[in-house]
Amino acid sequence: MAAPRPTVLVTGAGGRTGQIVFSKLRERSDQFAARGLVRSEESKQKIGGADDVYVADIREAEHLAPAVQGADALVILTSASPKMKPGFDPTKGGRPEFYYEDGAYGLDWAEESD
Numbered sequence: 001m002a003a004p005r006p007t008v009l010v011t012g013a014g015g016r017t018g019q020i021v022f023s024k025l026r027e028r029s030d031q032f033a034a035r036g037l038v039r040s041e042e043s044k045q046k047i048g049g050a051d052d053v054y055v056a057d058i059r060e061a062e063h064l065a066p067a068v069q070g071a072d073a074l075v076i077l078t079s080a081s082p083k084m085k086p087g088f089d090p091t092k093g094g095r096p097e098f099y100y101e102d103g104a105y106g107l108d109w110a111e112e113s114d
């Protein structure tokens with residue numbers, strides 16, 4: 001009898017790294033049951049829109065439950081991207097300043113500690 005396949009949930013599955021990891025796991029469907037987690041329906045469609053892709057914001061624990069339920073392993077590839085503050089003029093020299101959207105700072109830490 002074949003060994004049971006571990007269920008692996010990839011967060012940020014619509015991101016640059018997440019898409020690669022998610023597709024590699026899917027290619028090995030004899031070894032893994034892959035699940036993806038994305039933030040929007042748009043991202044879900046981008047990676048095929050299958051039923052094994054869940055839509056949730058990782059900052060909202062109650063929405064994560066269906067994706068995490070029964071998962072044996074997590075591959076955490078969710079990441080906040082800082083945005084450049086408007087008004088920076090590269091022709092004037094100096095350095096641009098960056099900010100995180102409300103609540104996004106510490107996203108990686110928050111996810112990994114939950």
Ligand SMILES: NC(=O)c1ccc[n+]([C@@H]2O[C@H](COP(=O)([O-])OP(=O)(O)OC[C@H]3O[C@@H](n4cnc5c(N)ncnc54)[C@H](OP(=O)(O)O)[C@@H]3O)[C@@H](O)[C@H]2O)c1
Nearest residue numbers: 012014015016017018038039056057058059077078079080
């Ligand atoms: N250790 C290594 O060698 C290595 C190599 C590569 C990457 N990494 C790490 O992997 C992480 C991802 O990098 P990346 O370049 O793939 O980033 P990326 O392309 O920006 O992807 C990040 C993903 O996170 C999602 N996301 C952001 N906030 C979210 C939230 N609140 N809830 C749910 N999803 C959210 C984004 O969704 P949206 O598309 O909807 O914004 C995006 O798809 C980073 O932490 C990076 O440092 C590590």
